[in-house]
Amino acid sequence: xxxxSKPRFQHPQLKTNDLGLTRRDYEGTLTTLCGGxxxxxxxxxxxxxxxxxxxxxxxxxKISGIGCSSKxxxxxxxxxxxxxxxxxxxxxxxxxxxxANKELSYIGISGDGDTASIGLGQFCHIxxxxxxMLYIVANNGxxxxxxxxLSATADLGSRTKSGEESLYDNIxxxxxAIELGASFVARxxxxxxxxxxxxxxxxLTHKGFAFxxxxxxxxxxxxxxxxxxxxKNTWENYVALSEIDFVPMRTEISTSYAAGKEKEITxxxxxxxxxxxxxxxxxxxxxxxxxxxxxxYKKQGKIATGLLYINQSTSDLHELQDTVDKxxxxxxxxxxxxxxxxxxxxxxxFC
Amino acid sequence: MPELVxxxxxxxxxxxxxxxxxxxxxxxxGSASANNMFAKAVFRMGIPVSPHNIFPSNxxxxxxxxxxxxxxxGYLGRREGVDxxxxxxxxxxxxxxxxxxxxxxxxxxxxKALEKNLIRDDVNYLPIPLKDICLREFDKPAQRQxxxxxxxxxxxxxxxNIDFKILTGMVSDQFRGKVKLILPNIHSLELGHQYxxxxxxxxxxxxxxxxxxxxxxxxxxxxxAVGLGCVYGGATVASWYPLTPSTSVVDSFGKYCKRLxxxxxxxxxxxxxxxxxxxxxxxxxxxxxxWNGARAFTASSGPGIxxxxxxxxxxxxxxxxxVLFNIQRVGPSTGMPTRxxxxxxxxxxxASHGDTKHILLFPSDPKECFEYSADAxxxxxxxxxxxIVMSDLELGMNEQVCDRLTWDDKxxxxxxxxxxxxxxxxxxxxxxxxxxxxDGIPYRTYPGTHPNKGSYxxxxxxHDANAAYTEDGNxxxxxxxxxxxxxxxxxxxxxxxxxxxxKKNKLGMVYIGTTHSAIQEVLDSLGKKGIAIDTMxxxxxxxxxxxxxxxxxxxxxxxxxxxxxxxLKSLLKIECNINEDKMHSIRNYNGVxxxxxxxxxxxxxxxxxxxxxxxxxx
Numbered sequence: 001x002x003x004x005s006k007p008r009f010q011h012p013q014l015k016t017n018d019l020g021l022t023r024r025d026y027e028g029t030l031t032t033l034c035g036g037x038x039x040x041x042x043x044x045x046x047x048x049x050x051x052x053x054x055x056x057x058x059x060x061x062k063i064s065g066i067g068c069s070s071k072x073x074x075x076x077x078x079x080x081x082x083x084x085x086x087x088x089x090x091x092x093x094x095x096x097x098x099x100a101n102k103e104l105s106y107i108g109i110s111g112d113g114d115t116a117s118i119g120l121g122q123f124c125h126i127x128x129x130x131x132x133m134l135y136i137v138a139n140n141g142x143x144x145x146x147x148x149x150l151s152a153t154a155d156l157g158s159r160t161k162s163g164e165e166s167l168y169d170n171i172x173x174x175x176x177a178i179e180l181g182a183s184f185v186a187r188x189x190x191x192x193x194x195x196x197x198x199x200x201x202x203x204l205t206h207k208g209f210a211f212x213x214x215x216x217x218x219x220x221x222x223x224x225x226x227x228x229x230x231x232k233n234t235w236e237n238y239v240a241l242s243e244i245d246f247v248p249m250r251t252e253i254s255t256s257y258a259a260g261k262e263k264e265i266t267x268x269x270x271x272x273x274x275x276x277x278x279x280x281x282x283x284x285x286x287x288x289x290x291x292x293x294x295x296x297y298k299k300q301g302k303i304a305t306g307l308l309y310i311n312q313s314t315s316d317l318h319e320l321q322d323t324v325d326k327x328x329x330x331x332x333x334x335x336x337x338x339x340x341x342x343x344x345x346x347x348x349x350f351c
Numbered sequence: 352m353p354e355l356v357x358x359x360x361x362x363x364x365x366x367x368x369x370x371x372x373x374x375x376x377x378x379x380x381g382s383a384s385a386n387n388m389f390a391k392a393v394f395r396m397g398i399p400v401s402p403h404n405i406f407p408s409n410x411x412x413x414x415x416x417x418x419x420x421x422x423x424x425g426y427l428g429r430r431e432g433v434d435x436x437x438x439x440x441x442x443x444x445x446x447x448x449x450x451x452x453x454x455x456x457x458x459x460x461x462x463k464a465l466e467k468n469l470i471r472d473d474v475n476y477l478p479i480p481l482k483d484i485c486l487r488e489f490d491k492p493a494q495r496q497x498x499x500x501x502x503x504x505x506x507x508x509x510x511x512n513i514d515f516k517i518l519t520g521m522v523s524d525q526f527r528g529k530v531k532l533i534l535p536n537i538h539s540l541e542l543g544h545q546y547x548x549x550x551x552x553x554x555x556x557x558x559x560x561x562x563x564x565x566x567x568x569x570x571x572x573x574x575x576a577v578g579l580g581c582v583y584g585g586a587t588v589a590s591w592y593p594l595t596p597s598t599s600v601v602d603s604f605g606k607y608c609k610r611l612x613x614x615x616x617x618x619x620x621x622x623x624x625x626x627x628x629x630x631x632x633x634x635x636x637x638x639x640x641x642w643n644g645a646r647a648f649t650a651s652s653g654p655g656i657x658x659x660x661x662x663x664x665x666x667x668x669x670x671x672x673x674v675l676f677n678i679q680r681v682g683p684s685t686g687m688p689t690r691x692x693x694x695x696x697x698x699x700x701x702a703s704h705g706d707t708k709h710i711l712l713f714p715s716d717p718k719e720c721f722e723y724s725a726d727a728x729x730x731x732x733x734x735x736x737x738x739i740v741m742s743d744l745e746l747g748m749n750e751q752v753c754d755r756l757t758w759d760d761k762x763x764x765x766x767x768x769x770x771x772x773x774x775x776x777x778x779x780x781x782x783x784x785x786x787x788x789x790d791g792i793p794y795r796t797y798p799g800t801h802p803n804k805g806s807y808x809x810x811x812x813x814h815d816a817n818a819a820y821t822e823d824g825n826x827x828x829x830x831x832x833x834x835x836x837x838x839x840x841x842x843x844x845x846x847x848x849x850x851x852x853x854k855k856n857k858l859g860m861v862y863i864g865t866t867h868s869a870i871q872e873v874l875d876s877l878g879k880k881g882i883a884i885d886t887m888x889x890x891x892x893x894x895x896x897x898x899x900x901x902x903x904x905x906x907x908x909x910x911x912x913x914x915x916x917x918x919l920k921s922l923l924k925i926e927c928n929i930n931e932d933k934m935h936s937i938r939n940y941n942g943v944x945x946x947x948x949x950x951x952x953x954x955x956x957x958x959x960x961x962x963x964x965x966x967x968x969x
Contacts, residue, residue, distance in 0.1 A: 081798035082808040092632040096639025125628040328587040329644030350569035
């Protein structure tokens with residue numbers, strides 16, 4: 001909700017990025033979410049990620065569904081167009097937007113109710129269609145806006161504030177995304193900006209469908225000790241498969257790492273992801289390995305986070321459909337209309 | 352020797368270029384292309400013809416009919432009664448033979464004797480041993496089955512005097528270069544023709560005479576025309592979920608895009624077709640693309656339209672343009688999926704919860720399907736709202752004679768009010784829903800246009816003139832009032848109703864879409880009885896002021912609906928505040944196209960009732 005405007009004064013010595021923009025240029029309106037909501041940390045992480053990597057704000061489109069999570073796009077990048085669509089249907093709107101203009105960056109923001117319940121079908125199919133975008137789920141295991149019902153990502157046995165216990169197995173969106181062919185799948189925690197920011201940057205840069213499942217506690221309705229989506233449980237059971245740094249394409253690489261302790265992944269535009277091994281020796285290139293790790297940790301009650309899976313060799317929707325380079329929304333009459341002479345020939349085939 | 356049943360015994364009235372031939376087949380038996388060939392041959396002889404496919408929701412084994420009306424006067428609607436029935440389906444043969452008019456003909460496969468209860472003494476039988484002929488002439492089982500259909504077309508060419516060269520020419524065109532297919536087809540035509548000539552007096556009393564009525568005409572189905580209209584209208588995004596009878600809209604779009612929308616330099620596509628997981632996604636994709644400035648459409652029918660309701664409300668309220676083609680079929684629920692109806696009028700006019708309203712266009716023939724489809728994108732862009740093109744199965748899936756399609760090469764797409772980066776630069780403050788021009792239509796910006804200006808947040812929640820969320824009831828009401836104003840403005844961009852007749856008269860008749868096919872016939876027939884009726888064909892919703900005026904200028908207006916609940920009549924009542932006493936409803940909802948005879952009976956019946964009532968009260 002964006003009816004409270006933000007004060008526009010800023011520190012005169014605020015750092016500028018390559019575009020000459022400050023962090024303030026990446027902000028949105030003042031949040032109306034509850035104090036301490038994980039979702040506000042996600043907005044902050046997106047602001048930091050976009051500012052650091054000098055993303056042009058107006059070349060980004062933000063699309064969401066309905067729910068607390070889907071309000072997030074109001075709170076970052078106010079110079080970007082946003083579309084708060086209908087419940088569970090962000091994937092189709094994002095698909096259409098993407099097909100209309102291949103040149104923008106697309107950030108889809110959804111929640112666990114929006115994606116894992118009402119929109120599960122649309123989620124599965126946007127993954128299948130390989131839309132080039134970053135799809136974020138702010139996952140709190142509960143329906144916040146309707147005051148605390150369990151969602152489909154709530155773990156078996158997890159309890160909400162009202163004491164309601166989840167009787168069903170959870171839907172794990174990260175493993176589902178891997179199964180369905182997402183080419184970049186990560187999991188993170190709204191409380192861990194150090195991990196989340198480079199993951200967002202890598203996801204935004206990745207060409208193809210990038211998915212990040214972010215555990216983002218609901219302080220009002222699902223933050224008890226008996227909830228697996230609360231701060232306490234997440235901090236205690238959070239395992240990073242590897243630590244991550246993101247170096248944007250333009251930046252000269254100056255940091256050096258000890259040999260054998262890191263892995264470099266060069267993305268299509270020349271940006272680099274550095275993965276620092278954390279004793280796991282984790283390889284994010286293999287689907288089965290990724291799924292195995294996630295399941296193994298889950299058995300121990302742990303949450304595997306970090307870059308879970310990446311595959312840079314798949315084609316995106318535009319490549320699969322072999323669309324022209326010029327965005328559809330810039331094609332003119334001349335590009336699109338075959339004219340009367342051709343129509344005359346077509347008439348002949350119906351005589 | 353097959354049993355010859357009462358051949359040419361019954362007296363028939365000679366009919367030239369004015370009769371109905373009906374084919375009763377089993378679906379999946381390959382009859383469709385043979386029957387098509389027959390209709391097209393009549394068309395190529397220059398005679399007005401209208402084929403109607405009455406088919407089951409099934410792939411193989413159920414009854415299907417192909418009814419061909421031939422009429423020199425150009426009456427292209429259905430006509431009741433059959434003059435010549437080709438019976439190829441044992442499941443329905445009794446009913447089929449019963450439906451033949453006295454003095455008419457029954458062509459049947461005499462490889463098996465006709466049962467006694469099927470023999471009527473007031474019709475002529477044309478026995479042809481189709482199965483035996485094909486068994487004798489062909490080796491492969493598939494050929495023996497398929498060519499039965501071609502043999503009866505060959506026989507009809509002798510019976511009805513079809514120019515045989517037209518048929519052989521069509522076979523050669525259809526299988527161009529494939530001699531293996533051309534030869535057995537032509538052979539089958541000859542077998543049928545020869546058998547008819549050898550065993551019957553040819554031609555029959557039903558005869559075709561070459562005419563010149565089809566000059567500058569084409570024979571096309573509505574869905575093909577819609578798909579082509581989308582190509583010409585500049586659509587680049589088609590998202591859809593397969594659903595009869597709308598499927599062939601996207602098939603047609605795809606077919607023409609493959610020919611006309613490949614970039615010559617790169618070989619890449621200037622279009623995208625996305626087969627979605629359901630209609631919810633199909634419409635969502637169209638809305639996403641429309642929001643981002645591409646011309647997008649989806650095509651569906653009853654059940655799919657029901658699923659799209661929520662998104663239609665979003666597009667109405669957040670003012671996103673796209674086009675929805677509703678090829679209406681029989682509801683409610685699954686209804687009769689392969690039969691026709693105008694049953695979605697109310698559910699589309701006000702689709703979605705809350706106060707909503709949508710632009711509807713009502714094409715009546717393939718040419719209008721083409722034109723309205725292209726126009727719909729201009730209208731949607733100009734008004735920044737969904738446009739629903741209301742076709743139906745009858746129009747969508749049946750070939751119809753219409754004028755040749757034309758395109759004005761000087762025409763430039765109307766993309767509506769869109770601000771460029773330069774225009775944004777020049778204005779002080781941009782508000783997405785600001786009514787700057789006082790016509791209810793605000794200005795859009797495409798995402799990515801300007802670094803600092805023009806961005807906004809599109810939402811289905813209540814918003815103010817700057818697109819910011821609001822729960823202020825007055826501001827909400829202002830936005831709703833502006834939307835109402837926009838729909839008043841809308842009328843000037845929509846096709847006007849077509850009024851025929853005097854300005855003032857006692858009787859009027861109002862209708863939409865495919866009902867048009869019956870109207871001239873009704874007028875001519877009633878005219879002969881001394882009854883004059885003015886007509887108005889409504890072509891768009893919201894209604895023009897001329898619609899109300901038509902009611903004001905007539906004492907009684909017949910409102911024709913192809914649905915049970917008189918939806919057009921209800922819509923007129925709601926929108927134009929027309930007195931119930933002024934309207935007399937005529938409805939047809941049996942799943943097939945309304946006929947002139949049905950309308951005429953209803954009008955004469957109502958006059959009789961009126962006469963009786965006044966006689967009673969006198």
